[in-house]
Amino acid sequence: MNWNTWIPLFVVASSLLPGLIIFGLAEDRVRLRVGLNLVGALAKLGLVSWMLLGVYQGEHFEMRLAFLPGLELVLRAGPLSLIFVSLSTVLWLVTTVYAIGYLEGSPHRSRFFGFFSLCVTATVGVALSGNLITFLLFYELLTLSTYPLVVHRGTEEARRAGHVYLVYTVLGGALLLLATVWLYTLTGTLEFTPRGFVHGLEDTHRSALLIIFVLLIAGFGVKAALVPLHGWLPLAMVAPAPVSALLHAVAVVKAGAFGIVRVVYDVFGVESATALGVTGPLAWLAAVTIIYGSLRALFQDDLKRRLAYSTISQVAYITLGVAIAGPLAAIGGVVHLVHQGMMKITLFFCAGNLAETLGIHKISEMNGVGRRMPWTMAAFTVAAFGMIGAPPIAGFVSKWYLGLGALEAGQGWVIFVLAGSSVLNASYFLPILHRAWFREPPDVWPHGHNAGHGISEDLSGKISVNISGDVGGKETTWALLLPPVITALIALAAGVLAAAPFSPLEWAQLIAQREFYQP
C-alpha cells in the first residue's frame, strides 16, 4: 500500500474526525474533548513532519479523487503547501492549548471546538490543494466553519460582525467560483503548475484573462483583507481571542494571501502575469493596503483593533512580495507568510491574556502591565520588534528580502513603502511597550485585581471574580502563558536560525527557485 497517497488525506482527516466527534459531545466531557483536540493536533504534527522529511528527500505525496467530469480533487505536498501546512499545524497545537485555557467554564465549548477543528481542516485542505477546484472547495469550507466562530459569543455585536463577515466572504466566494469555471472553460485544466498554465492564451484571450485575474484577486483579497475589501476584519475582533489569533495568524487571512500567491505563481505564472500587466497594479494595491492599515492602526485605542489593522497592513507584504515579480521578493513574500503568522499570533495571545486575566481591552489601560505580567509582555515585546522589522527577529528577514527583491526588480519605490511602514509600525507599537514597561500601574486593574506581582490579598478590600479564576500569585494560568512564550521563541528562532536547514527561509528559497529558475 502506497502510504504516500494517503498521508495528505490523513492530515486533513486528523482534524476533521476529532471535530465531528466533538460536535456530539456533551458540554461537561471536558477531558475527552481536550484529549481529542490534543491527539488530533499531535497526530497532524507527526504526519506533517513525515511529509516534510519525505519531500526533503525527494518523495512525492499526492492524492487524487474523481470529482467532476474532467476534474479531480487533488491533495499534494509541494514546498509551498508544506510551508503553509506546517505553520497551520504548529499554530493549531498552540492555539488549542490556549483556547482550552481561555474558554474554561464558558458555554458552548463543544460547538466551539467542533467548528475550530473544522476550520483547521479547511485551512490544511487549502494548504495541500493541488488545483484550483480543491482550493475553492476548502476555501468555502473555511468560510462556513469560521462564521460560527465569529458569532460564538452571541451578542448583538457578534451577530452584526458575523453578518458583515458573511456578506464579504460569500460575495468573494461567488467571484472565485465564476473565475474558476471561466478559467476551466478556457484552459481545460486547473492544476497548480509552477510557472502557471495559461501560456499561449495571453494574446487570444487577453481581456478574459485580465478579468479572471481581477476576480481571483478580489475573491482571495476579501479573506486576505486587501483594501478595500478589509472591512470585515476589525469588526471580527469581537470574537474570542483564540479565534482572533487563529483567524489572523493562520487560517482566514493567510488562506487569502496564500490564494494570491497561488494565483500569481501557479495559475498565471510570473511571466504571464507580467505580460498581462497586472503585477504593477497589484503591487500598488498592496502598498496602499500596507500604508492604510498602519495609519488606521495608529488611531485605535482598542488593542485588538490596533492589531487587526496591523494585520491588514502586514499581510499585504505577502501580496507585495508576490507582485514584485522577482525571485528575492518572492522569497520575502513567502517567508513572511510564516513569520507574520508567528509574530501576530503571539501578539493576539498576549492581548487575550491581558483581557482575560486583567480585563484590559484598551491600550490606555495598559500602564505598567509589564510588571504585573512580565512573561506575557516580554513575548509581546519580541513580537512587536519583529513587526517593526528589528533584527534578529523573523520580521527583519522578510523585510530584508523584500527590500532586496524590490531593488533587484527595479521597483525602488517599494523601499520607501517598506521604510514608511516600519516607521509607522514603530509609531504604534513602541508607545504600547513604553506604557507597559515604563509607566506606573494603576491601583486597580479593570477586573479588580491589585497591582503588583505576587500580592494576592486585595488592599482596597474588593474581591472580584474573573472568568479564569483567581490566579493567586502567578501571572496567569499556564495554558494562557505558555503559548505566547513558545510562539515568541519560534519567531526569534526563525530569525536567528534563518540559514539553518528546514527553516522557513530555506523553503521559501526552494519555492522561488522552482518558479523562476528551473526550466
Next chain:
Amino acid sequence: MNTVMNTVMNAASLYGLVGAGLFCLGLYALIVHAHLLRKILAINVMGSGVFLVLVALAKRIGGGAPDPVPHAMVITGIVVAVSATALALTLMLKVATATGRAELPDDEGSE
C-alpha cells in the same frame, strides 16, 4: 360517395372544433368564476372537450372502422375525470365547512 365521405369527414372536424371550443370555454370559466363548484364544472367541461376531440380524431381517413385507441384513451380519461371530480367535490365541501365559503382565499388570485 365522395360527397358523403366529405360530409362525414367534415362532421368529424366539426366535432373536433366543438371539442376545442369547449376546452377554451371551460378554461375561461375556470379563470373567471370564483365559486368552487363552477370551477369544478369548468374542469369537467374542459375534460369533455378533450374527449370530444379524441373521439373526433378517431375517424380514420379513408373509411373503415374508427381507431379504437383514442376510444380507449377516452374511457380511461372518463374514469380519471370521475375520480378527480369526486375528490374535488369532497374537498370543496370541506373547504366550505372550514372557511364558510366555497371559494378560494384571495391572496394569489385565481386561475
Next chain:
Amino acid sequence: MAIMLVDVPWAVVLILLPLAGAMGCVLWPSVTKTLGLMTVFGVALSVAGLGWQLTENGALRYAVGGWGAPLGIDLYADGLSLLMLAMTALVGLGVSGYSIGYFDHKYLLRFWPLWLFLLAALNALFLSADIFNLYVTLELMGLAAVALAALSGGSAALSGAMRYLLSTLLGSLCYLFGVALLYHGFGSVDIAVLAERLEPNATAWAALALMSAGLVLKTALFPLHFWLPPAHASAPAPVSAVLSALVVKASFYILLRLWLEIFAPLGEGVSTLLGLLGAAAVLWGSLQALRQTQVKLMVAYSTVAQVGYLFLAFPLVAATGVTALNAIVYLAFSHALAKAAMFLAAGNLLRFGGHDRIADLDRVVQRLPITLSAFALAGVSIMGLPPSGGFIGKWLLLQSALSQGRWDLVAVVIIGGLLAAAYVFKVLGNAFTQAAVPHTSRAVPACMEWAALLLAIAAIVLGFMASAVLPLVAIGDPFGLLGARP
C-alpha cells in the same frame, strides 16, 4: 442465484409492490407502520436491483403482460429513469422514517396508503414508455398528492390543496389534449416511435404548446407557480417534503423527456422562452423567499427558485449537450434530497416550538442541534456551496453557460446563489444568539431529527459521487446524443 436476481422484472416490482403495500395498509390497519416501512425498503432494494440490471444489460424495455405496444403498456428504463427512481427511493426512505414519529395513529392510517399510492404512481411515471401512460400516472400522482396535501384538515391546508387540485387538473387536461394531437398527427403514443416520426408541422407545434403549458403549470415554473407556496407550506412536513422534492420533479421529468426525444426538431424559440422564465423564477422565487417571515413558506418559495435553475439549462442543451443535461440531472437530484431535508427540519422546528416564525426561532433552534445541522447542510446544497450535490450542479451549469458565452445565465446563477445564501443564513443566524431557555416545548422524536439529518448528509455526499452517478445516467443514452435508440 445472481443470474436469477438480474432476471427479475424489477420494473414491474417497483410498481406493484407499493400498490400492494397500499392495499395492505388499508386492509390491515393494525400493522400499517410495519407494512409501510417494509414496502418502502422493498422499493429501495428493487431500485438497486434495477440499477444492477441496467448496468449489466443496458436500457430495458418490458412489455407488461406480454402484450406489446401499441395496445399493451411498455415499461422503459434507462439511466435517467434510474436516477429519478433512486431519488424517489432515497427521499421516500427519509420521509417514511420521519413519518413514524410525526403522525399520530389516526393520521398515520390515512397517510400510509396515500403515500404508497403516490410512490407507485411516481415509479410508474418514471418507467412509462408512452405518453398516454404518462398521462395516467400523472393524474394518479396528482390525486394522491392533493389528498396528502389536505391531510391535516386545517383551512389553510384545504384551500391550498383545492387550488393545487384545480391547477393540476388543468395541467393534465392541456397535456391530454396534446397527447390527442400527437396521436392523431403521427399515429403512435410510444415515445420512441414518435421520436422517429415527428415532423415540424402545425400539429406538432400545437401539441408542444399545450403539453409544455400543462407541464410547466404542474412544475410551478414562474409565472405559473402561484399554487405551490400555499400548498407546500400548509401541508404536513413529510408531505411538503415529498411534494417539493418529488412531485414537481415528475412533471419536469416528462417535460425533459418530451423535449429531448420528441420535440428536439422543433427547437430554439421555446427553449429560449423557458430559459427566460427559469431566470425569472430564480430571481423572483429567491426574493420572495427572503421576504418571508415563516420558515415553511420560505422553503416553499425556495422550491420555486430552484425549479427555475432546472429550466435555465434548457437553452444550453442544444449547444452543450451532455454538460447541460448532467447539470439538470444533478440539480434535480440534489435539490430533492436537500429540500426534503429542509422541510423535515422545518417540521421539527414547528413541532418543537409550536411556531415557525423565523424571528422567534432562536429559542427553538438552539435546543435542536441535529435539526439545525440538517438545515445547515441542506442549505449548503441549496446555496450551491462546495462540497455538495448542489455545487456540482451549479458548476456544470456555469460551465455550459460560460462555454456558450451566455453571460445573462451566468449572472442569474451567481445572483441566485447569493440570494439563497441570504435566506438560508437568515434562519441559521438565529442559532448563535444568546437565547433564554424556551417556555413550552414538545419533544421531537429522534427518528424525525435523524431522518432530516441523513437526507441532508446524502445531499452533501452526492457532491462527491459525480464520477459514479453521471455514468449511470448515461445508460441507454437517454439524451439521444449518440443518435441511437433502443
